[in-house]
Amino acid sequence: MPESAADLAKLVKLAKRIAELVNAPRSIVRQLFDTVVTERKLEAPNSFLHAVLLGQIRLSRAGNSELNPAKDGDALALALLALGGRQEMAGLLSSAITLGLFDRAGEANPAGRRDLVWRKIISILGHRTRTATRPDVIVRAVPHGGVVGRAQTVIDMGGTWTNPEALHPAIVLAMRRICRIRAVRADSTVSVGSGLLIGPAAVLTNWHIVEGVPEKLPSPNLLAIQFQISRSGHPNGQAPYHFTAAEWLIAHQPMGNLLPPQPIFVRADGETRPWWEDAAMQAAWAQTLGSSLDFAIIRLKEPLGLERGYYDLTQTPGYGNLGDLAFSLIGSCHAFHYPGSQDLSFSSGSFEYAATSSPNRIFHKANTTPGSSGGLLLDSNGQPVALHHAGYDTNGQGSDTIPNVGGGMAINGAIPLATIYTSLSEDEKEKVKAPGKMFLVNGSLVDRRPVFGRQNLIDKVDAVAKGDLKRFLQIMVLDGLPAKPGKTFTVDILRTLLPPPKDVFVVLTPDKIKESGVETAELILKEAVPGIETAFEDASNTTEAAFFADNLIEEFSAQLKARLPGKRLWLVIDELDVKDIPDTSGRTFLDILYSKLSEIPELRIVLIGLKSVLASVPTAQLELCPLGPDEFRDLANIVERWLDQKGLGNKGIHPQVGMLLAKFMTSAAGGTPTLEELSNFVRKHLDGPLDDFLGRV
Structure with missing residues (x-):
């Protein structure tokens, strides 16, 4: 049925009113529009420019020339028209609001503005606003086809949108690379926190977790690392502890000022607000923290990163380009950590005040508790962004908790990974890259023959080569x-x-x-x-x-x-x-x-x-x-470890897939083959497929 000119004119009017709410330049509008389109995997339009073109075609077919694509506001209105009708506009705009499309630079309370913008948009589109059973939470309903029973609801503008396809491999990688750290200080007090592998034998965490631990350990038990996902030899039991080198500290910086001298300020209307909402206070505080990034890099005794994989900090948003970091801080964030006595967990929230965040500190609202310090923050695309650092509140205290403290307001803080890596000396960067102990690259000999097991031999050769x-x-x-x-x-x-x-x-x-x-x-x-x-x-x-x-x-x-x-x-x-x-x-x-x-x-x-x-x-x-004979007994575990060394674990594949493939390989090779027979089987049948999937090294 042909589209009526009257209906199209109404949509044009709605699109123009929505476009007027945007203050961002056209380049930002285009970038964020393309991000939403990509995340939603829309085939038409597939980009901002494509959407503008489709909007023009839609208008021209109706004989309407009201919108000029040369104007920024009209271009956005045309892009919205290309989506279809009000429902489609609302779906995309809800994501665009969260990504910050309607934010204003230096806005003291962006969350409040986002709430206001959403109310205006749903009013413009003709949808209802309802109040939830909790009076402090806004529920926004976007009726689907006018049927109230099928309403789409946004509970809280603090909530975020995340593409599960982007986050799924990131979750699997984090499960392998995030660890719990138990540190015993010189005064015998115990500190527990989180950390992440950033090199073959290097773990990044907060300095305040390990501060006070002797830099040359009199006992290895004073600093222990634990990963929740253990080898298949410990599938249901307690994950084993791993230990650090005796001289464990590669690099560090102190914690610095946790809070500015004045934790609150009074706005012109007399309302008391937290310091982090004021750009000037935020900047003055952040300038004092350039050499106080609250990090420590721990040298492990074993090159666990060669088996589990590790985060290359040169590939993190912001390294060499702070614009990449700013864009990563728009939208959702996901914290991976060991909260309290719990196992590895992740909590989701949003990055806040991205426009005014310093490269030394950023803000987020993912829930954390004591034990979360040193955890990893991912952005909405699953990219590693920051090291969780501490919570800030308006009572003059810092904590690891996000709930309001003593009736005050609170927010979480983190340190960008790119900033940490940039602060390292060239010698420290080389130490981060060092394997620590001998290893077989890609789990194979130079002629590409696989080497299964023999870790005991490799450790012994390492010791003899050092010759101390x-x-x-x-x-x-x-x-x-x-x-x-x-x-x-x-x-x-x-x-x-x-x-x-x-x-x-x-x-x-x-x-x-x-x-x-x-x-x-x-x-x-x-x-x-x-x-x-x-x-x-x-x-x-x-x-x-x-x-x-x-x-x-x-x-x-x-x-x-x-x-x-x-x-x-x-x-x-x-x-x-x-x-x-x-x-x-x-x-x-x-x-x-x-x-x-x-x-x-x-x-x-x-x-x-x-x-x-x-x-x-x-x-x-x-x-x-x-x-x-003990060295050859558990062939499934031996093969699984080899698959990790080969690089399977770095593909974001769940460990159970590796276990399944290991059992298949040992069975197909003869049930209980010798390592030489297993090696020959792999070379004959699996080298090609594994190279295609993992990449030849």
């Missing part, structure tokens, strides 16, 4: 292993963990050891530096053992230092579970070399396959790594 005390690694093969436990696979893991040019490998088997000790020493050096000519003198006028201890080892060490300056040599002897080193002069040299290892800082020794400890190995320098 341990210089000797023994892979001890226990009884009860599968036919192919991946013993020799250890050498490939070592080469991947310790790439050239820093580390050089010489891999020998018992049958390659020379009968002569001197020739064995020469063999090691020639394998380390191919093509060199070297010769050691034989023993004279002394016993062979004394010559090795007093002369050959010293000369061997000098040659090693000269031939491999600044490098580290790893002498690996493999297959010791199937072959013995002959009882010759070569074996005597090796035994003395083991006992003198502390005198050769450039050398590390790895023995693979022995079932007992050699008497010649100094116990204090030995890092023992048993390889037994």
Whole structure:
């Protein structure tokens, strides 16, 4: 049925009256209009410019030329006409109000203005306003097709609109990355708060949570981290605690002034209002906080971020462009935290006073309690925006609670993540990026073969590589292993963990050891530096053992230092579970070399396959790594952890999906396959699909 000119004229009049309420420039109107259209996934119109064009077409078909798209107000009116009728206008405008389209710069009470604007719009559109059962809450009804029983209601303009498709992956990621922090201060008081992974082994939280904790921990229990989502090995039990490095503090800034000197002000009409509603008071307070961002970055003992994922603060709104931050602060916010004694929770609210917020502090109305400090704030698109900091009230106190305190008014405060990261020195940024411990990138070797489990081995290699005390690694093969436990696979893991040019490998088997000790020493050096000519003198006028201890080892060490300056040599002897080193002069040299290892800082020794400890190995320098059946028992858990390392967890996929895929892989590979068989299955059947889904690294 053709549209009547009279009906269209009424809509034009309504659209023009609504457009008159907007004070924002055309660029902002266009940006916010496009945001609402995108969130609502409208096919027509699909943008502000498209809407203006459709509105013009609608008018021209009726012979109406009342609106000029060159004028900002008329352009918005045309865009509203493109939506259809009053109901469609109301649906979009309710979101636009929340996003701040009708706000005025410097407005003392934007929430009050939004309420007023909504009342005007529903009056213009001809809808009713009702009062809720609670007299302090406004209920706004937008009748659908004139049927009161199907009314659409907006309960509170403080409420917000959120696209669930945008927030769903953000929730899953937050579940993996947000932690509870338990800190014991030097005076024995306990503080509990929240934090988030921002690096492979770095957690960001508030300084006021960990202030007073010794910077060099006398006991690891003084600072503990707990994630609610644990590995599948703990599906129903208490999530395990993780601990920090002994020297745990990477960077921090103090809390600063929690409140300005004057917590309230009196308006011209005599009404008392909180300081945060006054732009001048807000600015004066925020200027004092440039070096008081109330954050601490904690160094973890384990690189948990490589398994759980972490937030890259260089990708947060506002980093390098404060305009991005300002736009993120329009609309809803979602706080992820550990409130009180509860498990990980999230509460939703809205960002407030975005136009006057300082880069040092922003305001929000998501509910928080003690324990919420250090929690994460996401914007309406699920982007990480800020670190929750504290609550402010008008009674001269700060707290972690949003409900009114003592009859006063309250609001929550947070610190933008971009501001925190910008404040770090280059050295501190490098420490945030550092893994802390060794790890296999993408959970695979350099030739892309997957490595399942073997975390114990990686930890031991890390300790021996540092060489503070341990210089000797023994892979001890226990009884009860599968036919192919991946013993020799250890050498490939070592080469991947310790790439050239820093580390050089010489891999020998018992049958390659020379009968002569001197020739064995020469063999090691020639394998380390191919093509060199070297010769050691034989023993004279002394016993062979004394010559090795007093002369050959010293000369061997000098040659090693000269031939491999600044490098580290790893002498690996493999297959010791199937072959013995002959009882010759070569074996005597090796035994003395083991006992003198502390005198050769450039050398590390790895023995693979022995079932007992050699008497010649100094116990204090030995890092023992048993390889037994327990390491292969829970293959589903092993594969699930590998999927995390591969990057599945960073796709915003619920952990149960990883558990399901892990069980499928182990079943399809043969029920209880060896790690080598499982690796071959993955390479044959899953490498391509996983690369397509996760991206090849």
